[in-house]
Amino acid sequence: SSSASSDVDAFLGCLSAAIPPSLIKTPATNSYSELLMSSVRNLRYVLPGTTRPFVIVAATEPAHVQTTVVCGRRHSVRIRTRSGGHDYEGLSYASVDPHERFAVLDLGELRAIHIDASRAEAWVGSGATLGELYYAAAAANQTFGFPAGNCPTVGVGGHLSGGGFGALSRKYGLSADNVLDAVVVDAEGRLLNRSTMGKDLFWAIRGGGGESFGVVLSWKVRLVAVPETVTVFSIRRSRNQSAVDLITKWQAIAPALPRDLYLRVLVQNQQAAFVALFLGRCDRLVDTMRAHFPDLGMAERDCQEMSWVKSTVFFFFNTANIPNEVLLNRSNADYFLKVKSDHVQEPMPRQAWESLWSKWLEKPEAALVMLDPYGGVMGSISPSATPFPHRNYLYQLQFFSFWFENGTAALEKRMSWVRGVYEDLTPYVSKNPRAVYVNYRDLDLGTNELDGGVTSYAKARVWGEKYFKGNFKRLAAVKSKVDPFDFFRNEQSIPPLPAKK
Ligand code: FDA
Structure with a gap:
């Protein structure tokens, strides 16, 4: 409509009064596509039919973010904030609503990392990637680590907003559990820190999911202690060896292992890979595995000793024989992606794994299945300490489907595989609600509707309680106060x- 386009013009005028024109990219500028694509992780959300931003603001200073928020409020233009662009459902750069007009506030340049080695703390810009943070921490001191995800190109901004789970989480919790302070631009365009934002907002931004409460510019995090030498292994077992038995046993064993040992499983094709990070040397790992999981047959020959930062390379690239500088690559995706995930409370029976394998995992369109153990410190943090409530499960389960072929046939095949397996697993996974981790964003769970000009709370509970359980209401109460x-x-x-009426 003409009023919408005059809002757009007024918004652009408002931006250009305070932000250099070179940082304001409309589709007419030649670097628009390059910037848009620079951190798109899921090609599903750049297909024709998805709505792109009418402008991208490439903020290089906090004031640019404040201006964008103030201009957006004034001229009724909504903003999608993007840090690393890894949202599974593309929420940071795309809309499936053909009528939506929105701006993207890209924080990729706000990525400074300042390490205070004497206090083992760091200030990290939201636009930094996890790989950049791991690299910088280790460069300051090889015994500094940070608990966060296994993919080095994930953005700090979205990741910490939703929790942040990875190989150190059984020992140190989520990334969000290790946030000490943050700088936020709120809906009034004010710059707030921990002491000025109040404890409710500080609680909400550490796991309540991105977008809802403001724009987090930077985070002060606690760096955690890792030994100078850690040990990793990756042991593969095929289905017709012992994979089904081993996975069945793994379900109870992995969450009960000592906190220094994280043992995940990746199932793909006809194989299960048991991949471990141990915060110690090989000899102690061999003893620990013999004591807790003798059936896996892990032995000294499986060990690879290395620095912790090298282990983050190993975990993503499946090899340690590449330089740590790969952690600094910000390369974007070349695949289409759909992920669904679950939490498991009681080990699934062996026969459930058998039938999962014969019915689903043998198909050529099968997803990568990832099993990530909880337990350790995860289970001793209160479910209301942060918005992330899923502290007491055995493990999380992800069906991570990625494919390279364009076209609706491939898309439909992959999507229906992921949805089908999710449906079939219903009897074995968490119930009432079926728990999902918000950083594994899944729009199948439901999407918002408006009620009187604001998002309907009643409708949002359907998906919201799956992500946040009892914390959802508190998040909504914080939202009413701050936005x-x-x-x-x-x-x-x-x-x-x-x-209340
Ligand atoms: P992106 O920029 O897309 O933002 C995600 C959401 O947060 C959007 O809604 C966005 O608007 C909002 N947002 C972004 N920056 C913000 C800011 N500064 N302030 C406020 N809101 C902001 N997770 C995990 O826990 N462990 C893991 O090992 C992995 N591994 C992994 C691998 C791969 C390949 C992918 C694609 C994803 C993961 N994830 C993950 C999930 C990941 O944690 C999740 O997608 C994060 O939200 C991504 O953060 P980005 O900043 O990259 O996303």
């Missing part, structure tokens, strides 16, 4: 809690 007009909104943003 009552629901400026920061997307398909699954937190709605304001309706006032």
Whole structure:
């Protein structure tokens, strides 16, 4: 409509009064596509039919973010904030609504990392990647680590906003559990830190999911202690060897292992890979594995000793024989992606794994299945300490489907595989609600609807309680305080809690 396009013009005018034109990219500027694609992780959300931003603001200073928020409020233009662009559902750069007009606030340049080695702390810009953080921490001191995800190109901004789970989480918790302070631009365009934002907002931004509460510019995090030498292994077993038995046993064993040992399973093709990070040397790892999981047959020959930062390379690239500088690559994706995930509370029976394998995993369109153990410190943090409530499960399960062929046939085949397996697993996974980790964003769970100009709380509970359980209501209460007009909104943003009538 013409009023929408005049809002757009007024918004662009408002931006250009305070932000250099070279940082304001409309589709007419030649670097628009390059910038848009620079951190797109899921090609599903750049297909024709997905709506692109009418402008991307490439912020290089906090004031640019404040201006974008203030201009957006003034001229009714919504903003999608993007840090690393790894959202499974593309929420940081795309919309499936053909009528939505939105701006992307890209934080990729706000990626400074300052390490305070004497305090084992760091200030990290949201636009930094996990790989950059791992690299910088280790460069300051080889015994500094940080608990966060296994993919080095994930952005700090979205990751810490949703929790952040990885190989150190059984020992040190989520990334969000290790946040000490943060700088946020709120819906009024104010710059707030931990002491000025208040404890409710500080609670909400550490796991309540991106977008809903403001724009987090930077985070002060606690760096954690890792030994100078850690040990990894990757042991593969095929289905017709012992994979089904081993996975069945793994379910109870892995969550009960000592905190220094993280043992995940990746199932793909006809193989299960048991991949471990141990915060210690090979000899102690061999003893620990013999004591807890003799059936895997792990032995000294499986060990690879290395620095912790090298282990982050190994975990993603499946080899340690490449330089640590690969952690600094910000390369974007070349695949289409759909992920669904679950939490498991009781080990699934052997026969369930058998039938999962014969019915689903043998198909050529099968996803990569990832089993990640909880337990350790995860189980001793209160479910209400942060918005992330899933502290007491045995493990999380992901069906991570990625494919390279363009076209609807491939897309439909992959999507229906992931949805089908999810449906079939219903009897074996968490119930009431079926628990999902918000950083594994899944729009199948439901999307927001408006009610009186703001997101409906009643409708949002359907997906919201799966991500946040009892914490959902508290998140909505925080939202009513900090963004009552629901400026920061997307398909699954937190709605304001309706006032009691
Ligand atoms: P992106 O920029 O897409 O943002 C995600 C959401 O947060 C969007 O809604 C966005 O608007 C909002 N947002 C972004 N920056 C913000 C900011 N500064 N302030 C406020 N809101 C902001 N997770 C995990 O826990 N462990 C893992 O091992 C992995 N591994 C992994 C591998 C791969 C290949 C992918 C694609 C994803 C993962 N993830 C993961 C999931 C990942 O943690 C999740 O997608 C994060 O939200 C990504 O953060 P980005 O900043 O990259 O995303």
